[in-house]
Structure formats: structure tokens, C-alpha cells
Amino acid sequence: MASDRGGRFRLWAVAVWMAVWQLGSMALDQPLLLPSPLTVARCLAALAGTGAFWSAVGGSAVRILGGFLLACVVGIACGALAARYRRFGELLSPLLASIKAVPVMSFIILAYLWLPDKSLLPLLIAFLMVFPVICGNVLTGVRETDPQLLEMARVFRVPLSRRLTGIYLPQVLPYFRTAASLGLGLCWKSGVAAEVISLTAGSLGERLYQSKIYFEVPELFAWTVTIVAVSVGFEKLFLRLLDAFAERMGG
């Protein structure tokens, strides 16, 4: 909850919205529909004391972040190839546009029908949501690389490996950072939705679904808070590591 001017949260603003939630819950006086923040916090604390909670968090993290990391690897490779080979970029363009335009629920339902192993669904959906963002931003980053620096490297006969680390990487990293930040939010939202549909065993999505079936609204809120916290936590950790790497590379 660091407070700065970069669009992050101010503690006082969070406190105001928590108070609004508390007052709304008191006014409605129907804990089954809108439990108070305190009830949700108590429920969350109780859940966090169980092994099943951490197993669900770990299982979902492995699947969803697996899809995210796979999208990073494939997205970087495809973005770089599209920048280097115009035809490849042209070939990729309609695919990226289609993936972006198709509703995530269509992908989830189709993949559910097609995939023999349903536990792979969250990974695949996370991959599909993140891949076009990473690929598009890496492509833009490479295309925006300063041609004067590339000419300089050519005159001094700097080998490709050093050009990659000295010129391309510092240029592409800010674009990749923006895409990763966006992608980490997207992959958790879509990945958990896929878990809900496929009822992946021992996942956050499955627990969310069960809370709905048994009308355990405080638990539903507690699982939602957990998903948001895990998503934000991973995003912050990943971006911090990326920033440290960028500083080392002189970006």
C-alpha cells in the first residue's frame, strides 16, 4: 500500500472505502449477502490456518504463473522474430488480433471441450491472455530501438550478443515491464475463471465455486481477497526483480 503519485493506493483512501463497506454491511444487516470486513477478515484468518488454503494458493500459482511465464518466453521470441522478419510479423498479426478480440469465456469453454487434461486449462487460458500483450509490446520495443545506436554498433563491429544486452535489452525492458504488469493482472483473473469452469482440483477457483454452491458468502469474500492479494503480491515481486535487472543492465 505504498503511497505515491503513480496510481497506487493512499492508506486513507483505502480506510474510507473499508468504512463505506462496513457501514453498507451494517445498514443492509444481511451478513449472508454482504458480510462486514471484520467477518471476512476473521474468515480469512481461519482459512489461512489450514493446509488446504496454502495448497490451493500454491496449486493455482503454479498453474497460472506457469501460463504467464510460458507467455513471456513465447511472446518475447515471437515479438523479436516479428521485428526481425516482416513476413512473420504479418503472419502473426491476425492471430494476435483474434486472441485479443475473442471473449475469454469462449476460450475457456472451447479449451474445456478440447483439452483431455482439464487441469491444464488455467495454464492455457493464462497463456492466451498474456501472450498477445507481451508479444505486441516486445515488437514495439524492438521497432523503437534507436537506429543510430545500431549503426554505431555496426561501425564498431560489435557482436550480436553485446548488441542484445547493450542496445536492445534496455530499449525493450520498459515495454516488457508494462506488458508484464498488465499480464499479471489478466492471467490471475482469467486463470481463476478457468479454474471455476473446469473445477480444477485443489485450486482457488474450485474453492471460490464451492463457497458459491454452499452460499458461504464470507468465505467467497475471503477467497476473493486472497486472489487479489496473491495477484498483487506476485506483480510487485516480479516487477521489483525486473527493475533490479534493468538497473544492472543500465536501462
Add this chain to the structure above:
Amino acid sequence: MELRVSHLCKAYDGEPVLEDVSFTAGPGVTCVMGPSGEGKTTLLRIILGLEKPDSGSVEELDGVRLSAVFQEDRLLPGRTAPENLRFVLGAAYDEAATKSLLQELGLEDTENKPVREFSGGMRRRTALARALIAPFDLLVLDEPFTGLDMDSRRRCVEAIRARTAGKTVLLVTHDESDGGAFAARTVRLKK
């Protein structure tokens, strides 16, 4: 090495920039002079292999080691001055030689600062340091003293003199006194 430029012509959108330019440059400094817009930079870009002429030729430069100070500094902005030199040298990077050259050019005590925080004059001197430390047979200098005060300019002239003995240097400038500083031969470009 001897650089032989023969009957070079280059036009952009039908507008001629270079018309039948021929000259020879051997070891020592050859000064290419002419007012702005007379194709000096285009000539250097052709010599450096960054552009192709419409007609004419530059003697085969395969195997010739090139080094250059471009019209723009073309430094890696997030890296320090020694890191910029290391970028072109790779495994051949010599810390002591780098430190000594940067000191000669008045860039001591800047080793931990990225060049994006340098003044224009400091960046120009870093670009010159990079060109001088790289191994070369032909050194191309495009207005290398732009934005330098008298003291920095003197330091740069001395560093060029000390490190280019027996090498072929092409110095592009619009300032008559630049050529005088090196007792250079002069090639004048005019339409």
C-alpha cells in the same frame, strides 16, 4: 591504409547531395570541409558503409578496422563512460588504458555516472574516447569538437594527435581552424 574515393554521386529524392566527389586520404589527418548541407555527413556515411552511393566507389574497405565519432554522440545513455568504451571493446577492454584516456580528456571522477547525466561537452568527449580506444585503421571524425570549450577542445586535439600517429584520419568540419590544429590536408566539398 590509403582511402580512395572515386567519382561518388548521391541524390535524395532527385536532389543531388554529392556530385562526382573524388579524393585520396593516406596516413595523417585529412580535413573534409564545406558549408552545411554540402554532403559531408553523407560522404562519411558512405565511407563507413552505412549508405550506398548512387554511383562511384570507395576503395574496398573489407578488413579495414573502422572507428568514428558521429555527428550525434550515439552513446548508451544508461551506461557510464567506461561501460560505453567496454561496449565496443568487449574482451579487449583495458581498465587502466580507459582510465588514462578518460583522464586525458578531463572525464576523471565520472566513472559511476550514467552518460545521460553528462553535459553535452562531456558526452562529446566520451564519444571521442570511445573512437580513440577502439582499434582502428581508419578513424572518421564528424564535427568532433562541437559544443566543447577551449580547454576541452585542446585536450581532444592532443589526444587525437597522440593516438593516431601513422593512421588514416578523416576529419569533417566547417571550421577552418580545426584543420589547422592538425596541419591537415584539406578536401573541399562544393556543388
